[in-house]
Amino acid sequence: MKKLVAILAVLALAIPVLASAQTDTTQKEFVVYSNKNARNNHYIPSGWMGDTGDIKMNDQSADNPKDGATAIQFIYSAKKTQGQGWAGVYWQNPANNWGNKKGGFDLTGMDKLTFWARGAKGGEVLQKVMVGGIKGTYPDTATVEVGPIELTENWKQYTVNLAGLDLSYINGGFGWATTSDLNPDGATFYIDDIKFEVDPTLKPEGKKQEAMPFYIYSDRSTPRNHFIPSGWMGDYGDIKYDGASKEDPYLGDSCIKIIYNGQRAQGSGWVGIFWQNPANNWGTVDAGFDLSKATKLTFWARGAKGGERIEEFKVGGIMGEFSDSDSVVIGPVLLDKEWKQYSIDLKGKDMSYIIGGFCWAANVDNNPEGATFYLDEIKFE
Amino acid sequence: MNKASLQLRDGSQTNLKVSPRRGHFCLVLRTVPILGIVFLFFLSGCKQEPRVYIKHFKNKDYQLRVDGRPYIVKGICYSPIPSGKNHEYDWWSDPRKPWLVDGKLMQEMGINTIRLYQAHEDMEKVKTVVGDLYEKYGIRTILGSWLGFWEYPCPFYGDKKFRERVKQEVVDMVNSLKGEPGILLWVLGNENNYSCLGHVNPWSSEEIDREPDPQKQKALRAEVYYSFVNEIAEELHRIDPNHPVALGNGELVGLEYANKFAQKVDLVACIIYRGRTFGNLFRSLRATFDKPVLISEFGADCYDAYAKKEDQNMQAFFLESQWRQIYENLAGNKRGMGNCLGGTMFEWTDEWWKHNPDNPAGWSEHDTASNWTNGSYYYDIKVEGNKNMNEEWFGIVALSPGRAGELDIRSPRKAYYVIREFWKKPDLNNKKKKVKTK
Numbered sequence: 001m002k003k004l005v006a007i008l009a010v011l012a013l014a015i016p017v018l019a020s021a022q023t024d025t026t027q028k029e030f031v032v033y034s035n036k037n038a039r040n041n042h043y044i045p046s047g048w049m050g051d052t053g054d055i056k057m058n059d060q061s062a063d064n065p066k067d068g069a070t071a072i073q074f075i076y077s078a079k080k081t082q083g084q085g086w087a088g089v090y091w092q093n094p095a096n097n098w099g100n101k102k103g104g105f106d107l108t109g110m111d112k113l114t115f116w117a118r119g120a121k122g123g124e125v126l127q128k129v130m131v132g133g134i135k136g137t138y139p140d141t142a143t144v145e146v147g148p149i150e151l152t153e154n155w156k157q158y159t160v161n162l163a164g165l166d167l168s169y170i171n172g173g174f175g176w177a178t179t180s181d182l183n184p185d186g187a188t189f190y191i192d193d194i195k196f197e198v199d200p201t202l203k204p205e206g207k208k209q210e211a212m213p214f215y216i217y218s219d220r221s222t223p224r225n226h227f228i229p230s231g232w233m234g235d236y237g238d239i240k241y242d243g244a245s246k247e248d249p250y251l252g253d254s255c256i257k258i259i260y261n262g263q264r265a266q267g268s269g270w271v272g273i274f275w276q277n278p279a280n281n282w283g284t285v286d287a288g289f290d291l292s293k294a295t296k297l298t299f300w301a302r303g304a305k306g307g308e309r310i311e312e313f314k315v316g317g318i319m320g321e322f323s324d325s326d327s328v329v330i331g332p333v334l335l336d337k338e339w340k341q342y343s344i345d346l347k348g349k350d351m352s353y354i355i356g357g358f359c360w361a362a363n364v365d366n367n368p369e370g371a372t373f374y375l376d377e378i379k380f381e
Numbered sequence: 382m383n384k385a386s387l388q389l390r391d392g393s394q395t396n397l398k399v400s401p402r403r404g405h406f407c408l409v410l411r412t413v414p415i416l417g418i419v420f421l422f423f424l425s426g427c428k429q430e431p432r433v434y435i436k437h438f439k440n441k442d443y444q445l446r447v448d449g450r451p452y453i454v455k456g457i458c459y460s461p462i463p464s465g466k467n468h469e470y471d472w473w474s475d476p477r478k479p480w481l482v483d484g485k486l487m488q489e490m491g492i493n494t495i496r497l498y499q500a501h502e503d504m505e506k507v508k509t510v511v512g513d514l515y516e517k518y519g520i521r522t523i524l525g526s527w528l529g530f531w532e533y534p535c536p537f538y539g540d541k542k543f544r545e546r547v548k549q550e551v552v553d554m555v556n557s558l559k560g561e562p563g564i565l566l567w568v569l570g571n572e573n574n575y576s577c578l579g580h581v582n583p584w585s586s587e588e589i590d591r592e593p594d595p596q597k598q599k600a601l602r603a604e605v606y607y608s609f610v611n612e613i614a615e616e617l618h619r620i621d622p623n624h625p626v627a628l629g630n631g632e633l634v635g636l637e638y639a640n641k642f643a644q645k646v647d648l649v650a651c652i653i654y655r656g657r658t659f660g661n662l663f664r665s666l667r668a669t670f671d672k673p674v675l676i677s678e679f680g681a682d683c684y685d686a687y688a689k690k691e692d693q694n695m696q697a698f699f700l701e702s703q704w705r706q707i708y709e710n711l712a713g714n715k716r717g718m719g720n721c722l723g724g725t726m727f728e729w730t731d732e733w734w735k736h737n738p739d740n741p742a743g744w745s746e747h748d749t750a751s752n753w754t755n756g757s758y759y760y761d762i763k764v765e766g767n768k769n770m771n772e773e774w775f776g777i778v779a780l781s782p783g784r785a786g787e788l789d790i791r792s793p794r795k796a797y798y799v800i801r802e803f804w805k806k807p808d809l810n811n812k813k814k815k816v817k818t819k
Contacts, residue, residue, distance in 0.1 A: 283756050309595065319655060319757035326661055332595035348668030350661035 030110060032091055032173040032194035035068045036060045042105060043173035045072065047090030047098065047134075050177070053081025054186075055089065066116040066155045066192035076187045078180035086127070088177030090134065091194070097171050099136015104171035110196040113160040113174065117191050122153035124187035125223045127178045128278070131160050134172035141166040143285065145278055148182065148223035151189055162196070164204025181220045181243050207290040207353070214291060216275055216299075216357050216378040219252035220244035226289065227357035229256075231274025231282065231318075234361070237265025238370070239273065245374065250300040250339045255376035260362055262370035270311070272361030274318065275378075281355050283320015288355035294380035297328075297344040297358065304372035306337030311361050315344055318356035325353040332366070335373055346380075432623050433565055435647055435673050435722070442712035442719030443648075443673035445625075447521075447565070453711060454565070454675055454723025455804055456494035456523065457487065457777070460732060463789050464782050465745040467734035473501040473510060477788050480510050481517065483729060486778065488518040490797055491804040494565055496523040496677060496725035504557040515563025523650075523677070523725065524558065525568035525629060526551050528610070530582060536573070538606050539586025548613050552620065559621040566624050567617060568650045568677060569610050572631030577602040577638075603638035614645040627675060633662065636670040648722065650677035654770075656757025657702040663710040663718035676724035679703055683794055684771035686751045687761035691774070693795035695760050700726060700777070700796045701803055708807045716809065726800075730791065731776035745782075748773050 031040040036059045048055055054077045061073035076087055093103045113131050128147030132140035142165040149158065174194050178187065215224040220243050232239060238261045245257035260271055277288050297315050310333045317327030326349045333342065358378055362371055433452075436444045445452045461472050461479045472479060487495070495514065500507045507524075514520040529536050529547040537543040551569070558564055576582045578599055589601045607628075614626040625647035628639060632653060639649070649672045653659055659676065666674055681699035685692040707724045710717030736748035751768035761769040777796040780789040 282762075283759065319755060320762070321656075321757075321759040323655065323658070323660060323757055326665065330596070332599070334593075334595060348665070350664060 028198045030105070030107060030196040032113070032115075032196065033072070034193055034195070035065075035070050038068075043091035043093045044095040045089050045091050046095035047092045047172070047175065048087070049090065050084040050087040051080050051082045051180075052087065054079050054087045054180075057089070061190065063190070064155075065190075066118075068192075071116075071190045071192035073188065073190050074176075076178060076183060076189075078183050078186040080180055085181065086177060086179040088175055090130070090175035091173045092134070093171055093173065097134070097138075099134045099138050099140075099171060102138050104138070104140070104169050105173075107167035107170050107196055109198060110167055111161075111163045111199040111202045113162060113194070113196050114157055115174065115191055115194040116155050116157050117149070117151055117189060118155045119151035119153060120188035120190075122151065124151045124189045125149070125178060125182040125221070126151065126176050126189070127182055128176070129158070129160065130172065130175040130177070131162060132167075132170050132172050133175075138169070138171065140171055141169045143287075145287065148225070150223045151187075155190075155192070161202055161205040163199075163202040167196075182223065182225075184221050184244065207288075209290045209292050210380075212293050212381050214289070214294065214380040216297075216380075217243070217256060217375065218377065218379070219249075220254040227275035227277050228279040229273050229275050230279035231272075231276045231356070231359070233272040233274065234268035234270040235264050235266045235364075236271065238263050238271050241273065247374065249374075250302075250376035252376075255374050257372070257374050258360075259372045260367065260370045262364040262367055264364060269365065270361060270363035272359060274356045275358040276318070277355050277357065281318070281320075283318050283322050283324075283355065285355075286322045288322075288324070288353055289357070291351040291354050291357075291380050294346050294351050296346050297378070297380050298341055299358070299378040300339050300341050300376045301333075301335055302339045302374050303335035303337060304374075306335065308335045308371035308373050309333070309362065309366040310335065310371075310373070311363055311366070312359075313342065313344065314356075314359040314361070315346065316349075316351070316354050316356055317359065322353075322355065324356050325350040339374075339376070351380075433625060434623075435625055436712075438712060438719075440719065441671075443722065444712040445673070445722040451712075452493075452565075452723075453708075454494045454523075454725065455492055456496055456723060456725030457492050458678055458725050458728040459483070459495040459497060460728060461730055462732050462734060464733045464747070464780055467738055467741070467744050468732075471501070473503070473506040478513070479788055480514055482788060482791065483778075484514045484518040484520055486791060486793065487520055487729070490793075490801045492520060494521050494523060494723070494725060495729075496525065496568070498525045498571060499527050500524055500554050500558070504554070507558060508561055511558065511561050511563040515561075521563050521565040522561075523565050523568055523627075523675075524554070525571065526554065528570045528573055528613075530570065530573045530576070535582045535584050536576060537584055538576075538602070538609055539584060539589060544609050544612075548609075548616065551613055552616055555617050555621050555624075559624065564624055566627055566648075567621075568627040568629045569613055569646070570629040571678075572652055573606065573629070574603070574635040575631050577606055577635055600638065603635050604642055607635070607639045607642035610639075611643040611645045614643070614647075618645065627677070628672075629677060633665055633669060636666070640670045646672065648673040648675055650675045652678040654679060654755055654757070656681075656755070656759065657699055659703065659706050663720055666720060667718055671720075673720055673722050675722045676703075676707060678727045679724060680727040680775055680777075681758055681796075682771040682774040683776075683796070684749060684774035685761045686749075686764040686769045686771060689749065692760070695758075696777070696794065697796040697799040699758065701799050704800060704803055705807075705809055709809055714809075726777070728775050728777075730778045730789075731773055731780050733773055733780070735772040747780075 032043045033041050056075040058073040060070040065071035097103045126149045128145045131144045133143035134140050146160050216227050218224045240259040242257040244254045249255035312329045312331035314329045316324035318324045433447050436446050511522045592598050617626045627648045627650040628646040629650045681696045683693050683696035710721035712719045734744040737743040752772045753770045754767040755770050756762050779792040783789050
């Protein structure tokens with residue numbers, strides 16, 4: 001009898017777990033996370049990324065929750081504890097599943113993900129929120145990123161359109177990421193009621209044509225920035241990048257400072273940086289922006305000494321499974337010591353699909369002692 | 382038997398057999414002039430060289446015409462270097478005539494054009510190859526000139542004597558070969574435009590050196606180079622009005638200068654390696670240099686550098702996708718830009734010497750090391766260092782060494798059959814399943 005009870009007990013525990021592997025297609029919503037220990041939580045905020053030491057999480061914050069008794073509070077210190085300059089958290093199933101084990105859920109039938117968020121003060125910036133996108137042996141079937149999002153002091157609901165996407169295997173139910181550049185003094189924010197929902201009125205989201213001006217870099221901590229300077233090329237060990245330089249910015253409180261030491265760290269003799277969307281996208285991810293309305297890209301540049309030679313400045317040109325729709329290059333350019341505006345003419349070019357928003361490249365042959373230069377106000381117009 | 386003579390339109394006379402029966406004679410007299418004209422027309426048609434030109438439609442579509450009929454260039458780049466030899470091997474003089482074996486295979490596939498980058502210096506040998514391919518297999522030849530690009534030292538497009546010598550070489554070549562019915566068109570240069578940027582074979586002049594701004598230096602070089610091509614094109618039109626002249630160009634780089642300085646060329650022949658699509662190439666050309674385009678070099682290798690094994694599916698997938706885009710942009714297709722004339726894919730057979738041209742021992746090895754990277758061929762881009770392009774594996778026909786004294790054995794790869802079927806029935810539906818790789 002004891003043995004029978006034990007078997008029943010095991011079955012009673014196991015059946016709900018097994019059943020959770022596929023969603024009930026008749027249900028209208030599927031909760032990612034509502035409150036700590038809530039029975040309908042399906043994902044765990046276990047996937048800490050980047051400067052994990054910069055994150056503190058209180059998953060039972062009673063400080064003005066949106067719904068129920070608690071919300072999740074995140075405190076991001078922006079101290080770059082691991083030297084990354086960014087941090088984020090993924091809600092995973094099971095916990096800590098970076099695609100190395102089978103888990104996740106079949107969310108076919110869901111059309112959107114909604115969540116509520118607020119900042120402690122207002123003005124905190126999430127670089128992006130994600131649904132899916134975890135790779136590995138068992139990769140998610142969809143990847144959606146939305147952002148940047150500037151939070152308000154009051155609770156606000158946000159929606160991620162998932163209509164038309166393959167949601168048959170989603171292990172990364174939700175995630176957020178942000179950077180120290182966007183939040184130089186850190187950020188405290190709250191998230192609540194994250195869930196997938198059915199919404200038959202939603203249509204698959206095509207790429208919308210972005211309004212102009214469309215900034216790549218305005219100032220270090222503004223959500224207006226797009227693209228990430230993640231594509232370091234050639235002798236990447238020769239580069240130091242400071243996206244928050246205070247050294248005589250052209251406009252605002254900061255500019256980009258790049259130091260290229262010409263040491264041939266990787267033996268290439270040249271270097272460059274691509275601003276990409278998302279970070280490190282060499283054409284492997286279907287993302288980017290529709291910048292069809294742009295007729296030019298302008299930026300300001302100056303050299304520390306004057307005479308620094310940049311072989312090319314470029315828009316687009318990343319080639320991969322999802323290639324940029326066009327490529328436009330200017331250069332070589334000899335920089336002045338004073339700020340000077342440069343323009344890349346985009347008239348007649350196809351800017352409908354751009355993952356590589358901006359790029360520069362230089363070489364040691366023309367900069368034998370390296371080069372220090374500054375960039376500011378990089379934008380499509 | 383009486384004879385009568387008939388004055389024909391061209392002033393010549395012909396003798397007629399006169400029937401003793403008057404009625405027959407009248408009928409013959411009425412009919413013969415018409416028949417004679419038809420006969421002469423036919424005769425003159427036989428003697429006339431095949432005329433090749435590009436028709437410009439009112440809707441701005443472009444179409445290549447050969448003997449008055451539309452001609453889609455279904456071509457292949459041809460450089461039949463056998464295993465164990467390098468690019469200096471004189472295949473033109475090979476008594477085994479490899480082009481005869483290849484021509485038959487090409488004909489069976491549906492290839493109607495080969496592209497040769499440079500003619501042999503012995504024009505009789507060139508005539509033999511061009512003539513054999515055309516007469517036996519109906520395959521026409523696109524003939525190019527490097528324009529001195531690979532001479533050592535570097536090309537001196539800034540030097541008048543150099544330009545004059547190169548121009549004369551091209552003129553001599555065209556004068557020798559323009560009467561060959563197998564000639565389709567001429568291509569001037571290949572990727573010489575990259576030298577204007579200083580990326581390869583850099584050159585300069587005193588005037589260019591005096592200019593401190595590197596952007597202006599580039600513009601000056603481009604002006605010199607494209608003006609030179611323009612000058613040759615103008616001369617070729619004068620001596621040979623029957624064949625179009627193409628500007629060979631790496632990608633679309635520099636074509637904004639060609640638009641200013643090389644308007645005499647009839648078309649642009651572009652070398653493009655953009656993976657499964659040509660992107661917005663056809664649209665972009667309309668905006669920068671609105672000439673007909675031949676994709677004169679494109680393709681994919683068939684070696685998966687990541688999996689470290691041959692992958693014929695991968696090559697077939699890319700090539701079929703590329704041909705689909707070429708067809709979408711032919712004249713009359715509303716889905717495209719109507720400015721494409723066809724393509725010559727790279728290439729017919731593998732070339733085993735390419736990975737290390739200076740090491741004779743390597744010419745007999747089918748080297749699997751990669752020379753360069755291109756992310757748009759994404760199946761094997763994850764290989765260490767991202768070097769995924771295997772220069773010795775671009776053939777749509779594989780080679781294996783033959784018995785002593787015999788030609789290498791030709792083994793068509795999957796791409797050969799896939800493209801053959803595509804040409805038979807071009808399917809422009811892009812929603813086909815990807816070819817399964819690995």
